[in-house]
Amino acid sequence: xxxxxxxxxxxxxxxxxxxxxxxxxxxxxxxxxxxxxxxxxxxxxxxxxxxxxxxxxxxxxxxxxxxxxxxxxxxxxxxxxxxxxxxxxxxxxxxxxxxxxxxxxxxxxxxxxxxxxxxxxxxxxxxxxxxxxxxxxxxxxxxxxxxxxxxxxxxxxxxxxxxxxxxxxxxxxxxxxxxxxxxxxxxxxxxxxxxxxxxxxxxxxxxxxxxxxxxxxxxxxxxxxxxxxxxxxxxxxxxxxxxxxxxxxxxxxxxxxxxxxxxxxxxxxxxxxxxxxxxxxxxxxxxxxxxxxxxxxxxxxxxxxxxxxxxxxxxxxxxxxxxxxx
Amino acid sequence: xxxxxxxxxxxxxxxxxxxxxxxxxxxxxxxxxxxxxxxxxxxxxxxxxxxxxxxxxxxxxxxxxxxxxxxxxxxxxxxxxxxxxxxxxxxxxxxxxxxxxxxxxxxxxxxxxxxxxxxxxxxxxxxxxxxxxxxxxxxxxxxxxxxxxxxxxxxxxxxxxxxxxxxxxxxxxxxxxxxxxxxxxxxxxxxxxxxxxxxxxxxxxxxxxxxxxxxxxxxxxxxxxxxxxxxxxxxxxxxxxxxxxxxxxxxxxxxxxxxxxxxxxxxxxxxxxxxxxxxxxxxxxxxxxx
Numbered sequence: 001x002x003x004x005x006x007x008x009x010x011x012x013x014x015x016x017x018x019x020x021x022x023x024x025x026x027x028x029x030x031x032x033x034x035x036x037x038x039x040x041x042x043x044x045x046x047x048x049x050x051x052x053x054x055x056x057x058x059x060x061x062x063x064x065x066x067x068x069x070x071x072x073x074x075x076x077x078x079x080x081x082x083x084x085x086x087x088x089x090x091x092x093x094x095x096x097x098x099x100x101x102x103x104x105x106x107x108x109x110x111x112x113x114x115x116x117x118x119x120x121x122x123x124x125x126x127x128x129x130x131x132x133x134x135x136x137x138x139x140x141x142x143x144x145x146x147x148x149x150x151x152x153x154x155x156x157x158x159x160x161x162x163x164x165x166x167x168x169x170x171x172x173x174x175x176x177x178x179x180x181x182x183x184x185x186x187x188x189x190x191x192x193x194x195x196x197x198x199x200x201x202x203x204x205x206x207x208x209x210x211x212x213x214x215x216x217x218x219x220x221x222x223x224x225x226x227x228x229x230x231x232x233x234x235x236x237x238x239x240x241x242x243x244x245x246x247x248x249x250x251x252x253x254x255x256x257x258x259x260x261x262x263x264x265x266x267x268x269x270x271x272x273x274x275x276x277x278x279x280x281x282x283x284x285x286x287x288x289x290x291x292x293x294x295x296x297x298x299x300x301x302x303x304x305x306x307x308x309x310x311x312x313x314x315x316x317x318x319x320x321x322x323x324x325x326x
Numbered sequence: 327x328x329x330x331x332x333x334x335x336x337x338x339x340x341x342x343x344x345x346x347x348x349x350x351x352x353x354x355x356x357x358x359x360x361x362x363x364x365x366x367x368x369x370x371x372x373x374x375x376x377x378x379x380x381x382x383x384x385x386x387x388x389x390x391x392x393x394x395x396x397x398x399x400x401x402x403x404x405x406x407x408x409x410x411x412x413x414x415x416x417x418x419x420x421x422x423x424x425x426x427x428x429x430x431x432x433x434x435x436x437x438x439x440x441x442x443x444x445x446x447x448x449x450x451x452x453x454x455x456x457x458x459x460x461x462x463x464x465x466x467x468x469x470x471x472x473x474x475x476x477x478x479x480x481x482x483x484x485x486x487x488x489x490x491x492x493x494x495x496x497x498x499x500x501x502x503x504x505x506x507x508x509x510x511x512x513x514x515x516x517x518x519x520x521x522x523x524x525x526x527x528x529x530x531x532x533x534x535x536x537x538x539x540x541x542x543x544x545x546x547x548x549x550x551x552x553x554x555x556x557x558x559x560x561x562x563x564x565x566x567x568x569x570x571x572x573x574x575x576x577x578x579x580x581x582x583x584x585x586x587x588x589x590x591x592x593x594x595x596x597x598x599x600x601x602x603x604x605x606x607x608x609x610x611x612x613x614x615x616x
Contacts, residue, residue, distance in 0.1 A: 029519075036520035037442035040432040043425075044489050045448075048455060050470070051486040055463025062466060116360065119353050132602030133361035135609070139598040140368070141549040143566040144587035147573050148371045151580055159370065195364060196609065203610035244457075252461050255551045259573065279461065279552075286465050287556055299462045306459060 056303070059296045067293035069286075074293065081297035091298065093273055094281040095305075097182065101257070101277065102250035104186035109194050110242065114235070116194065117201035118227065131202075134195035142192075146259025149188045153260075175260065181275040185256050193249075197242050204238035205231060243313045251306050254279040278302050368591065375399070375585035398585035402572065405582065407561070408589070411568035418480055418564060419547040422487045426543045427536050429489035434497025435528045439505055440520075449498070455491045461552060468556055482557045483564070487547060493539055500535035501528065538608035541601060548594060565590045 063081050067074040085091055116134065124130055137145075152159050153174040161171035174184045208231060216226045257275045261268065268284075269276025278298065286295035377392035402408050436442070437449050467486065468477070476482040505528050513523045529536070551566045558567060572586045598605065 032520050037436040037440040040436035041448065043429040044433050044452065044494050047488050051463065051467060052455060052458055052460055055466040058466035059463060119357055122353055128603050128606065130357050131606045133364060135606060136364045139594050141566055141590060143551050143569045144591050147569065147583055147587050148367045151584065152370065199606060199609045248459055252459055292465055296465050299465060303462050
């Protein structure tokens with residue numbers, strides 16, 4: 001722990017013994033020891049100040065103004081942006097869409113990830129190969145992915161509808177419906193992230209002491225019983241971690257809905273905003289309509305919502321896994 | 327066959343115990359289906375890219391690639407400034423990766439091995455900032471970039487990503503175990519300055535963690551979309567922006583667009599297949615430590 005403290009006396013002795021200019025060398029070295037740590041951590045704090053803290057606070061400031069892009073003298077309007085926002089049906093619609101897409105993606109994703117991790121934790125031949133295979137989608141770019149899935153879910157010639165028709169079902173106009181578009185976007189999200197989360201859960205599973213499983217086995221517990229009584233409760237911290245990260249990511253979803261439009265380039269999140277998300281609305285308000293003040297209000301409300309939902313998640317996940325412990 | 331063999335090899339029940347016990351054939355079947363599903367969208371986009379868009383109107387699409395991939399790829403370069411986009415993405419991701427690894431390793435070294443006032447408090451602060459979604463700050467950040475006259479230039483994408491909280495956290499966790507105090511003390515006794523100790527003692531010891539951080543940073547930066555979309559213009563795009571531009575016409579030529587996505591994905595996919603083992607190890611290690 002105390003390298004520096006331990007080193008200092010040695011340094012002094014060495015200095016006295018050998019150097020003709022002990023004081024200068026000694027002083028330089030002391031200075032080096034004192035200042036270096038701050039220099040080494042400085043880049044992070046400078047960058048965070050510029051891209052994290054300043055924007056967060058300045059967003060709050062801008063949200064109090066009627067601020068259009070290029071405005072020299074924006075008018076201070078207090079909380080009017082927020083009042084307007086709470087009465088804005090388009091915002092509530094976007095929020096509903098975001099939550100709906102988030103739930104449709106994160107719930108099945110977590111369940112599948114845990115099951116997949118259980119499969120991967122068996123003594124597989126070529127274990128690494130399977131893990132890499134499961135993680136492949138993580139390498140895809142979101143933009144490429146958005147384009148590919150928009151094509152697969154195309155209303156007229158999409159492969160998914162082709163399959164549906166082949167097995168005798170009616171084709172679905174995926175982009176047109178509210179629920180169907182949410183489901184399609186959620187599939188896109190799940191496709192990319194399930195394997196990644198499975199690996200995180202797998203790592204936690206492997207950290208569970210083998211003795212616990214062996215003891216349960218001797219007591220006559222079957223695979224399912226051991227899974228619910230040992231594995232799941234001990235995964236709690238990891239599940240909380242995965243849930244919170246997917247919440248933060250899920251509530252900011254942007255690229256997938258932006259590229260999912262049947263009429264590319266229209267950017268609306270659907271003809272009647274049926275899959276417009278909050279971040280998409282924020283982007284349009286700020287960078288297409290140039291209402292920076294209003295967009296800042298959206299950003300802050302979204303930030304608060306993310307923090308709140310992350311907290312709720314934290315307690316909820318704790319509860320659920322605690323109950324299973326019994 | 328497989329199952330029987332592995333049971334035999336693993337020495338029966340006791341050693342084979344894990345979450346769900348020994349793998350059965352069903353395990354392999356489910357995993358195979360999953361991996362095929364993971365691969366399918368990549369394959370599909372290559373399939374369309376190697377034919378012409380006419381294939382999409384066929385009731386039963388062909389299952390083997392055609393011979394038009396290079397023609398379609400050539401059209402990608404004619405339609406959007408794809409070379410420039412590739413160069414831009416390389417410059418941005420390369421620079422960001424280098425600085426992130428270097429600055430994170432430096433800060434990680436300081437937090438793990440050096441004593442200074444406020445060390446614990448500052449580190450906790452960094453961990454908390456992990457939870458702050460920086461995406462939400464794009465409006466003032468955009469205003470700042472315009473103010474500096476950086477909007478449209480690559481520096482506007484590079485500077486905000488010079489170093490990340492995750493990088494610092496990651497390197498600190500690794501440095502704690504990887505660099506023994508004795509080595510640092512020995513170097514100090516030999517009269518090394520702090521920065522030489524970092525360079526000659528710490529950095530070689532944390533190379534595995536630095537390599538994993540480099541891969542993640544590169545992939546994240548290469549795939550970034552929202553911020554470049556806000557701050558760059560169509561004449562100076564990254565690969566992701568060029569892809570989006572390909573798709574954003576009124577009429578979408580999917581053979582062209584998916585040739586673009588294939589071109590953009592192949593390099594990352596190759597890196598991924600070559601370094602897959604390390605990437606997997608990195609994700610799993612991070613999960614246990616985090």
